[in-house]
Amino acid sequence: MATVADQFIEVLRQAGVRRIYGVVGDSLNPVVDAVRRTRGIDWVHVRNEEAGAFAAAAEAQTTGRLAVCAGSCGPGNTHLIQGLYDAHRSGAPVLALASQIPSVQIGSGYFQETHPERLFVDCSHFCEPIVTPEQMPRLLRTAIQHAIGLGGVAVLTLPGDVAGSDTAAPTGEHDFLVRKGIVRPPSDQVEQLAGALNRARKVMLFCGSGVRDAHAEVIELAHRLLSPVGHALRGKEWIQYDNPFDVGMSGLLGYGACYEAMQDADLVLLLGTDFPYDPFLPGKNTIQVDDDPSKPGRRTPLDLAVHGDVGETIRLVLDKVEQKHDRSYLDEMLHRHTRALEGVVSAYTRDIDRHIPIHPEYVAGVLDDLADDDAIFTVDTGMCNVWAARYITPNGRRRVMGSFVHGSMANALPHAIGAQFGAPGRQVVSISGDGGLGMLLGELLTVKLHRVPVKIILFDNASLGMVRLEMMVDGLPSYETDHEPVDYAAIAEAAGIESARVERPSDVRTVMERALAAPGPYLVDVVTDPNALSIPPRITPQQVKGFALSAGKTVLTGGVGKMLDLARSNLRNIPRP
Numbered sequence: 001m002a003t004v005a006d007q008f009i010e011v012l013r014q015a016g017v018r019r020i021y022g023v024v025g026d027s028l029n030p031v032v033d034a035v036r037r038t039r040g041i042d043w044v045h046v047r048n049e050e051a052g053a054f055a056a057a058a059e060a061q062t063t064g065r066l067a068v069c070a071g072s073c074g075p076g077n078t079h080l081i082q083g084l085y086d087a088h089r090s091g092a093p094v095l096a097l098a099s100q101i102p103s104v105q106i107g108s109g110y111f112q113e114t115h116p117e118r119l120f121v122d123c124s125h126f127c128e129p130i131v132t133p134e135q136m137p138r139l140l141r142t143a144i145q146h147a148i149g150l151g152g153v154a155v156l157t158l159p160g161d162v163a164g165s166d167t168a169a170p171t172g173e174h175d176f177l178v179r180k181g182i183v184r185p186p187s188d189q190v191e192q193l194a195g196a197l198n199r200a201r202k203v204m205l206f207c208g209s210g211v212r213d214a215h216a217e218v219i220e221l222a223h224r225l226l227s228p229v230g231h232a233l234r235g236k237e238w239i240q241y242d243n244p245f246d247v248g249m250s251g252l253l254g255y256g257a258c259y260e261a262m263q264d265a266d267l268v269l270l271l272g273t274d275f276p277y278d279p280f281l282p283g284k285n286t287i288q289v290d291d292d293p294s295k296p297g298r299r300t301p302l303d304l305a306v307h308g309d310v311g312e313t314i315r316l317v318l319d320k321v322e323q324k325h326d327r328s329y330l331d332e333m334l335h336r337h338t339r340a341l342e343g344v345v346s347a348y349t350r351d352i353d354r355h356i357p358i359h360p361e362y363v364a365g366v367l368d369d370l371a372d373d374d375a376i377f378t379v380d381t382g383m384c385n386v387w388a389a390r391y392i393t394p395n396g397r398r399r400v401m402g403s404f405v406h407g408s409m410a411n412a413l414p415h416a417i418g419a420q421f422g423a424p425g426r427q428v429v430s431i432s433g434d435g436g437l438g439m440l441l442g443e444l445l446t447v448k449l450h451r452v453p454v455k456i457i458l459f460d461n462a463s464l465g466m467v468r469l470e471m472m473v474d475g476l477p478s479y480e481t482d483h484e485p486v487d488y489a490a491i492a493e494a495a496g497i498e499s500a501r502v503e504r505p506s507d508v509r510t511v512m513e514r515a516l517a518a519p520g521p522y523l524v525d526v527v528t529d530p531n532a533l534s535i536p537p538r539i540t541p542q543q544v545k546g547f548a549l550s551a552g553k554t555v556l557t558g559g560v561g562k563m564l565d566l567a568r569s570n571l572r573n574i575p576r577p
Contacts (some may be wrong), residue, residue: 001166001167002166002167002171003030003034003163003164003165003166004030004130004133004136004158004162004163004165004166004167005030005031005033005034005163005164006034006037006038006167007136007137007167007171008034008097008137008140008158008163009031009034009035009038009041010038010171011136011137011140011144011171011174012041012068012095012140012144013040014173014174014176015066015144015176016066017041017065017066017068017095018040018041018042019041019042019043019044019059019067019068019421020035020041020042020043020044020068020069020070020097021044021046021052021053021055021056021067021068021069021070021418022043022044022045022049022052022069022070022071022072022076022097023046023047023048023049023052023071023072023076024043024045024072025072025076026072026073026076026099026112027072027073027076027099027100027101027102027158027159027160027163028070028071028072028076028097028099028160029160030160030163030164031070031097031099031158031163044417044421044446044450045446045449045450046414046417046443046446047440047442047443047445047446048079048440048442048443049069049070049071049076049077049079049080049083050079050080050081050082050083050410050414050440051083051413051414051417051440051442051443051446052069052070052071052083052414053069053080053081053082053083053084053086053087053094053096054082054083054087054410054411054414054415054418055067055069055083055414055415055417055418055421056068056069056087056092056094056096056418057083057087057090057092057094057415057418058092058378058401058414058415058416058417058418058419058422059418059419059421059422060087060092060093060094060418060422061090061092061399061401061419062399062401062418062419062422062423063422063423065093065178066093066094066095066144066147066148067092067093067094067095067418067422068094068095068096068097069083069084069094069095069096069097070096070097070098070099071096071097071098071099072099073099073101073112073113073114073160074101074111074112074113074114075112077096077098077099077114077116077119078114078116078119080096080098080120081120081123082408083408083411083414084096084120084123084124084153084155085123085406085408086403086405086406086408086411087123087152087153088123088124088125088152088153089123089152089405089406090403090404090405090406091151092151092152092153093147093148093151093152094147094152094153094154095143095144095147095153095154095156096120096124096153096154096155096156097156097158098116098117098119098120098155098156098157098158099157099158099159099160100116100157100158100160101113101159101160102159102161103131103159103162104161106159116155116157117129117155117157120153120155123153124152124153124154124155125146125147125150125152125153125154126142126143126146126147126154126155127154127155127156127157128155128156128157129156129157129158130156130157130159130162131159131162132162132168133162133165133166133167133168133169134168134169136167136168136169137169137171137172137174138169139156140156141174141176143155143156144176145176145177148176148177148178149177182291182309182311183307183308183309183312184309184312185289185307185308185309185312185313185316186307186308189304189305189306189307189308190306190313190316190317190320191320192304193287193289193304193306193317194317194321196267196287196303196304197225197267197269197317197321198320198321198322200265200266200267201266201324201326202265202266202267202329203227203265203266203267203268203269204227204228204229204230204261204262204264204267204268205218205221205222205225205227205228205229205269205271206229206230206231206232206250206258206268206269206270206271206273206275207229207230207231207232207235207239207271207272207273208231208232208234208235208270208271208272208273208274208275209232209234209235209238209272209273210235210271210272210273210290210291210310211235211238211239211271211272211310211311212238212272213311214271214272214309214311214314215238215239215241215242215396217310217314217315217318218239218271218310218314219242219243219244219245220314220318221314221317221321222243222245224318224321224322224323225321225324226325226326226329226330227245227269227330228246228247228257228258228329228330228333228334228337229243229245229246229247230246230247230248230249230250230257230258230261230262231248231249231250231258232249232250232251232273232275233249233251233253233385233389233404234273234404234405235272235273236394236400237394237398237399238394240394241393241394241396242396245330245334246337247261247333247334247336247337248337248340248341249389250262250275250277250280251275251277251280252277253385253386253390254280255340255341255389255390256340256341257333257334257336257340258337259280260333260336261333261336261337262280262281262282263282264333265282265285265329266285267285267286267287267303268281268282268285268286269287269288269289270286270287270288270289270290271289271310271314272289272290272291272310273290274290274292274295274298274299275299276299276405278299278300281299282300283300283301284301284303286300286301286302286303287302287303287304287305288302288304288305288306289306289310289313290307290308290310291307291308291309291310293307354505354506355505355529356503356504356505357461357503357527357528357529357530358502358503358504358505358508358526358527358528358529359505359528359529359532360383360387360459360526360528360529360532361387361390361391361532362505362508363387363457363459363508363526363528364388364390364391364392364431365391366508366509366512367391367392367429367431367457367512368391368392368393370512370513370516371392371398371427371429371516372426372427373397373398374397374398374426374427375398375399375426375427375428375429376398376399376400376401376416376419376420376423376426376429377392377398377399377400377401377428377429377430377431378400378401378402378411378412378413378415378416378428378430378431379400379401379402379412379431380410380411380412380430380431380432380433380436380437381402381403381407381408381409381411381436381466382409382433382435382436382464382465382466382467383433383459383461383465383466383532384412384431384432384433384436384459385404385466387459388400388402388431399419401415401419402415409435409436409439410436410437410439410440411436412430412431412432412433412436412437413430413432413436413440413443413444413447413454413456414440414443414446415430416428416429416430416452416454416456417446417447417450417454420452420453420454421452427455427516428453428454428455429454429455429456429457429516430454430455430456430457431457431459432456432457432458432459433458433459433460433461433465434458434459434460434461434462434463434486434488435463435464437456437458437488438486441491444491444495444497444523445495447497447521448495448496448497448521451520452521453518453519453520453521454521455515455516455518455521455522455523455524456492456521456523456524457512457515457524457526458488458523458524458525458526459526459528460485460488460525460526460527460528461527461528461529461530461532462482462483462484462486462530463482463483463530464481464482465481465530465532467481468481468482468530482530485527487501487525488501488523488525489501489523489524489525492523492525497520497521497522497523498515498518498521498522498523499522499523499524499525500514500522500523500524500525501525501527502524502525502526502527512524
């Protein structure tokens with residue numbers, strides 16, 4: 001007779017799940033044993049369930065399919081919560097199995113008793129307990145459909161004794177709804193949008209991750225409107241490449257003329273973005289297009305909210321939009337964008353090959369040169385976000401993943417593990433900070449155990465750089481942000497992972513070439529300058545005062561790398577009068 005655990009694993013297999021990330025033991029044992037006995041699905045042992053949730057999130061974002069993580073009762077499943085928050089806020093379809101103490105002991109204060117059906121409610125679309133075999137397989141299929149259909153996390157609580165019980169209903173077969181329909185905006189909203197675009201003299205397009213499948217449509221609309229095109233961090237990989245209208249990125253990590261273009265516009269069109277930093281938005285003359293009806297207007301007042309898929313909305317409105325002929329606004333913003341990048345190019349190039357400690361932007365620039373055209377980059381929260389945002393060049397095939405909404409530390413390496421499992425034939429690079437790597441350092445052992453061929457490029461400045469920057473902005477002296485240097489290459493070597501420690505810029509390219517070409521995992525520990533910080537494109541007088549009070553720091557603004565080449569190329573394409 002099959003058990004509930006057997007049935008659970010069979011339903012996952014039917015849903016296309018190929019692995020479960022977690023730590024075995026205790027109340028999970030019936031499920032783990034079912035995995036052992038089922039062909040086509042594996043258990044990926046991680047050193048911390050938090051890392052398992054991060055890995056599942058990255059696998060789901062890489063493949064577009066459901067990914068699964070699990071934690072045993074009590075601390076085993078409470079460890080999941082950080083990674084599940086990240087997955088849920090990133091819209092990654094993840095199912096979490098939160099195993100539970102014996103069902104007869106629930107409510108008695110039993111050893112390791114928690115209430116995961118309460119704990120995970122805030123970071124999931126669906127969170128319910130399985131308390132009898134009769135609830136299977138329906139409840140599991142319901143949870144899976146919530147994760148896939150709504151994009152985010154579903155959690156099931158399963159006591160170990162119930163998992164080991166005989167099934168009460170046949171498993172059968174089931175077809176999950178995995179392809180979503182395209183949201184078509186109401187015709188009156190399309191008419192209003194077209195009218196607003198035609199009336200405005202200076203239109204700026206600001207793009208988020210919702211333009212993922214609409215690159216051609218956005219570029220065509222920009223050409224029709226002669227609009228500068230900026231992006232949020234999550235929109236960068238989907239819109240910046242092959243974009244003659246690019247003016248950079250806004251937000252705390254922003255660069256270029258994106259902020260200026262937005263402020264100078266008569267009309268800002270937000271396309272598929274839930275950009276959270278409202279002080280960077282104009283607060284007026286704004287239209288938002290999104291296929292999620294809960295998003296429009298929650299960041300800024302709107303003149304018009306349009307409920308629709310970005311690509312579909314643009315296709316419907318294009319025939320109604322008149323071709324603009326005045327290029328003065330666009331050309332001025334392209335010039336400003338180029339000047340903003342050129343203004344800091346000397347900081348990037350001056351004595352860069354001799355500067356010790358190594359400039360982190362130099363490391364990011366070399367990585368951008370050497371990485372594969374379809375590489376997947378996973379990025380730690382903090383200054384690593386800055387270097388990836390400004391120096392990793394998108395091309396429509398590369399992916400850049402991070403904890404861009406939840407903002408958790410320590411995500412890059414476990415994200416890389418999940419991305420590599422999800423895309424075994426692609427190059428996966430973890431852009432790690434020493435703060436993030438140190439927080440979940442045990443996942444180096446996961447990399448070794450499973451021989452995951454990820455490349456870990458460690459920006460090792462022995463400092464929490466973003467926290468130091470925050471203190472500077474507040475006019476505070478940095479405190480407890482810096483710590484003793486650690487030889488992470490030696491730690492990786494001791495774990496059985498090839499590694500190298502780089503302290504001279506002349507060695508960066510050679511070592512990185514070797515690392516990226518290695519057939520297995522490789523860690524490059526680059527000792528970088530802790531004083532290389534970055535400020536956003538807009539700062540307040542109070543922030544300027546804060547920087548002035550924090551003396552002795554080197555602050556680099558803007559972004560260079562290949563984006564300067566792109567900006568100059570776009571300028572060359574401006575028609576001469």
